[in-house]
Amino acid sequence: MKKSIIKDALILFAITLVAGFGLGAVHEITLEPIAAADAATLQAAYQTVFPDATEFVDLPDFSSEDAAAVIAEEGYTDDTIESCVQAIGSDGSFLGYVISATDPNSYGGDVTLSVGIQLDGTVNGYSITDISDTAGLGMKAKEEAFSSQYAGKQVEAFTVTKTGATSDEEIDAISGATISSNAVTNAVNSTLVYYRYLMNLTGGELLSE
Secondary structure, eight states: OHHHHHHHHHHHHHHHHHHHHHHHHHHHHHHHHHHHHHHHHHHHHHHHHOTTEEEEEEOTTOOHHHHHHHHHTTTOOSOEEEEEEEEEETTSOEEEEEEEEEEEEETTEEEEEEEEEETTSOEEEEEEEEEOOOTTTGGGGGSHHHHTTTTTBOOSOOEEESSOOOSTTEEEOOTTOHHHHHHHHHHHHHHHHHHHHHHHHHTTOOOOO
């Protein structure tokens, strides 16, 4: 009986060990394709919000932790600046920034988006790279009918309204999805805060390594 228990235990251990190695191998194999897919998604978002750019250069020494401290000073304590790149035109001119941010308070959880902002502060628009909201409600944040409200505007911050926008600062909420509308707007606003910080820091000059 004792030998049988030991044998069964060894077999179970061997199966667990093999399964563990197998899962580890699969994980390693899939890491690179997943990273490549994420990078491609991000590049597509960059191009969407800055179609005039032909190159996107990482902001030197960017730190998400430092960026979080910057936007927290303006009250955006829940939001995260994920990345920041500099948009370069075909003639080598510096066009502005693409800043990616996450707000955790959308109806379905996190919403992550990239915002194109010209050097003069004009918002080109945003492109959502991650959202898990309800189809037909919060997911409408990905549709042009909602996202186009941010494009071509120079504002300090956007606000959401349910009574009809009457100024550039106001954004008409998605019907039945005010929570998601606010999350998207907060994410966009956090990028505007970080944009102003960068302009004060660099004077609008391209930074290189």
